[in-house]
Amino acid sequence: MIRIEYYLIVSTLMFFIGIFGFITRKNMIAILISLELVLNAVEINFAAFNRYLFPERLEGMFFTLFGIAITAAETAVALAIIINAYRSIGNININNLTKMRG
Amino acid sequence: MEYSLLILITPFVLFLFLGLVGGKLKPKSAGIIGTLGMTLCAALSYTVAYQYFFGIGKTSGAWSSIIPFNFEWLRFTDLLHIDIGILLDPISVMMLVVITTVSLMVHIYSLGYMHGESGFQRYYALLSLFSFSMLGLVIATNIFQMYIFWELVGVSSYSLIGFYYQRPSAVSASKKAFIVTRFADLGFLVGILILSYYTGTFDFAALTASNAELVTTSLAGGTFLGLSLATWALALIFMGGAGKSAMFPLHIWLPDAMEGPTPVSALIHAATMVVAGVYLVARLFPVYFFAAPDVLEMIAWVGTFTALFAAIIAITQTDIKRVLAFSTISQIAYMMVALGVSDYGGHDGLGYMSSMFHLFTHAFFKALLFLGAGSVIHAVHSNEMGAMGGLHKYMKITSWTFLIACLAIAGIPPFSGFFSKDEILSAAFHNQPVIFWTLWIVAGMTAFYMFRLYFRIFWNGKREYKGLHKPQESPFSMVMPLVLLAIFSIGTGFIHFADFISSDNMPFHTHIDWKGVAPLSIAVALAGIGTAYAFYFRESRKSSVIAGKMGIFYRCVLHKFYIDEVWMWITRTIIFRYICDSIKWFDRHIIDGAMDGISWTVQKASTSIRGLQSGYVRFYVYVFVAGTLIIAAIALFA
Numbered sequence: 001m002i003r004i005e006y007y008l009i010v011s012t013l014m015f016f017i018g019i020f021g022f023i024t025r026k027n028m029i030a031i032l033i034s035l036e037l038v039l040n041a042v043e044i045n046f047a048a049f050n051r052y053l054f055p056e057r058l059e060g061m062f063f064t065l066f067g068i069a070i071t072a073a074e075t076a077v078a079l080a081i082i083i084n085a086y087r088s089i090g091n092i093n094i095n096n097l098t099k100m101r102g
Numbered sequence: 103m104e105y106s107l108l109i110l111i112t113p114f115v116l117f118l119f120l121g122l123v124g125g126k127l128k129p130k131s132a133g134i135i136g137t138l139g140m141t142l143c144a145a146l147s148y149t150v151a152y153q154y155f156f157g158i159g160k161t162s163g164a165w166s167s168i169i170p171f172n173f174e175w176l177r178f179t180d181l182l183h184i185d186i187g188i189l190l191d192p193i194s195v196m197m198l199v200v201i202t203t204v205s206l207m208v209h210i211y212s213l214g215y216m217h218g219e220s221g222f223q224r225y226y227a228l229l230s231l232f233s234f235s236m237l238g239l240v241i242a243t244n245i246f247q248m249y250i251f252w253e254l255v256g257v258s259s260y261s262l263i264g265f266y267y268q269r270p271s272a273v274s275a276s277k278k279a280f281i282v283t284r285f286a287d288l289g290f291l292v293g294i295l296i297l298s299y300y301t302g303t304f305d306f307a308a309l310t311a312s313n314a315e316l317v318t319t320s321l322a323g324g325t326f327l328g329l330s331l332a333t334w335a336l337a338l339i340f341m342g343g344a345g346k347s348a349m350f351p352l353h354i355w356l357p358d359a360m361e362g363p364t365p366v367s368a369l370i371h372a373a374t375m376v377v378a379g380v381y382l383v384a385r386l387f388p389v390y391f392f393a394a395p396d397v398l399e400m401i402a403w404v405g406t407f408t409a410l411f412a413a414i415i416a417i418t419q420t421d422i423k424r425v426l427a428f429s430t431i432s433q434i435a436y437m438m439v440a441l442g443v444s445d446y447g448g449h450d451g452l453g454y455m456s457s458m459f460h461l462f463t464h465a466f467f468k469a470l471l472f473l474g475a476g477s478v479i480h481a482v483h484s485n486e487m488g489a490m491g492g493l494h495k496y497m498k499i500t501s502w503t504f505l506i507a508c509l510a511i512a513g514i515p516p517f518s519g520f521f522s523k524d525e526i527l528s529a530a531f532h533n534q535p536v537i538f539w540t541l542w543i544v545a546g547m548t549a550f551y552m553f554r555l556y557f558r559i560f561w562n563g564k565r566e567y568k569g570l571h572k573p574q575e576s577p578f579s580m581v582m583p584l585v586l587l588a589i590f591s592i593g594t595g596f597i598h599f600a601d602f603i604s605s606d607n608m609p610f611h612t613h614i615d616w617k618g619v620a621p622l623s624i625a626v627a628l629a630g631i632g633t634a635y636a637f638y639f640r641e642s643r644k645s646s647v648i649a650g651k652m653g654i655f656y657r658c659v660l661h662k663f664y665i666d667e668v669w670m671w672i673t674r675t676i677i678f679r680y681i682c683d684s685i686k687w688f689d690r691h692i693i694d695g696a697m698d699g700i701s702w703t704v705q706k707a708s709t710s711i712r713g714l715q716s717g718y719v720r721f722y723v724y725v726f727v728a729g730t731l732i733i734a735a736i737a738l739f740a
Contacts, residue, residue: 019723019727022720022723023720023723023724023727024720031719031720094718094719094720095718097717
């Protein structure tokens with residue numbers, strides 16, 4: 001049986017790669033992908049902890065399923081925003097979306 | 103008697119109506135509406151007076167106070183509450199008659215006098231407002247209601263003095279009147295607060311009940327700077343009265359107030375508003391007499407000095423309205439003296455009765471004098487005596503009515519002034535000889551300057567008035583009030599006033615002292631008239647020769663003893679420089695400084711943290727993650 005640490009290592013790596021991409025990338029699609037990485041890292045954690053700590057129950061698995069559904073919805077919204085942003089400013093560089101800066 | 107409320111409502115409704123929609127009416131119809139309203143008001147007052155004095159007023163031999171309407175307006179505690187009500191007792195009913203009569207005369211007179219002036223509707227609206235506030239003042243049931251209307255009177259007087267607001271002199275006169283009386287009212291307010299703080303009531307009836315027992319007991323023992331609290335409270339209240347009634351040294355506003363239209367001077371600055379101070383002291387007379395007799399004595403001396411002082415100045419003035427203004431100050435001082443020397447109860451309260459009597463008669467003959475002066479000014483378009491003379495043959499009715507008023511104020515029987523002045527003199531005679539002899543001299547001076555005025559306007563040589571400037575008798579609407587007031591000036595002296603008004607509300611008996619005071623006062627009046635006749639009936643240089651011999655004294659008097667300049671100096675150097683400047687410094691540096699400091703700090707703080715709100719999401723995420731890590735690290739290792 002694979003030890004829980006391996007799952008956690010993978011998910012931690014995915015999480016910080018996602019954070020890093022989120023902070024550094026300027027393309028909004030890339031930021032969206034990074035965000036997906038962060039969310040998926042969290043879902044791996046849910047599944048892993050559920051499997052190892054409470055094998056007789058399924059809450060973690062359900063949470064993972066919910067998370068996947070929410071991620072899909074969020075992606076749809078984010079893509080809609082990106083398309084609108086592209087329509088209004090002609091590109092999808094996040095640095096150009098500064099109209100609401102204080 | 104509930105309908106007496108209408109006496110108040112009518113002028114107020116008129117004010118609102120004329121003030122709001124008057125501009126849409128024709129001037130003439132606005133004037134007629136105002137006059138008709140005032141007629142209604144006068145008729146109601148006469149009905150009230152008739153019903154009071156000849157019907158329900160007397161219960162078991164004494165005049166009672168009737169409160170037909172009372173309404174609790176503002177409640178502080180069970181005892182201390184401010185009411186708005188109507189108090190009918192002999193002096194308030196008498197004042198109702200005086201005010202509405204003079205006001206009605208002025209309304210009618212103004213139809214002619216103010217004809218063609220711009221702002222005619224505004225004028226009538228303000229007259230209604232003034233009548234409303236003055237009527238409210240006299241029927242006040244409590245001292246705070248009186249104070250409210252007192253201030254309203256001040257405001258309406260302010261706007262009427264400044265009626266010709268395009269004229270800078272009128273504007274500054276109105277400001278002066280307002281500020282001086284307001285300054286005095288500060289004392290009035292403090293006095294009211296002291297009085298009501300200790301007694302726990304504003305009510306006149308409670309304050310004066312059973313020889314002002316409430317005041318004497320509740321203020322007993324308290325002293326401040328060596329004077330008792332009652333003295334302080336009542337002296338401060340008198341200060342308010344002195345301001346409105348133009349007692350020395352707060353008289354300076356009244357001569358300047360002559361900038362207003364002449365009928366306004368007749369209404370406000372002769373017959374009604376300026377006697378408010380006398381009325382106030384009369385209203386609180388038992389309190390003064392029992393709680394602070396020393397203040398009453400002070401009132402007598404202030405009044406005596408003012409009477410003499412104003413009479414001296416009146417002799418030298420050449421503006422006819424100013425002569426009348428100073429004579430008003432002098433006559434009101436007479437009323438104050440009468441209150442000051444009065445005792446309480448029965449025949450000893452002669453001073454109180456004579457003060458009210460003189461108030462009553464003075465209102466009519468002084469209004470007549472002002473309206474007569476207005477008629478003359480209307481004819482020659484000048485206030486200066488130099489522009490007049492020999493007008494008798496042009497203006498017969500004005501001349502005769504003016505003569506009647508002059509005889510009345512000089513105190514020649516059987517004109518009304520004789521009776522009231524004689525009562526004042528005999529009250530003073532029994533109380534304080536110095537005051538009596540001063541007043542006696544003032545009576546002579548009064549006769550002198552009034553007849554100087556009369557002769558210089560109507561006789562004194564034959565001036566040629568040519569062409570368009572030929573003076574002629576005023577229109578009917580102006581002459582009619584003159585004739586009516588002349589009838590009042592003759593007739594009112596025969597009223598046996600002591601039957602109606604006395605300090606303890608019990609009728610008593612008076613008689614003219616034909617062996618003592620009366621001949622003296624007639625003699626001095628005749629002497630004054632004779633001197634005036636010798637100097638001024640024909641054109642002569644006698645008076646200016648004497649004036650030249652007086653030298654510096656004459657110049658002093660001509661400049662009204664430089665009291666205005668003294669006040670100006672006090673205001674400029676003491677109040678402005680020391681008080682106002684230090685307050686200004688405090689305001690600029692401490693108050694504004696604190697406020698500016700707060701806004702400066704907030705601004706600095708916001709500019710320094712504004713950079714955090716960069717608009718870059720990744721920066722927010724970076725901060726968020728860094729924060730999370732720090733918190734996690736603290737949670738793990740601490």
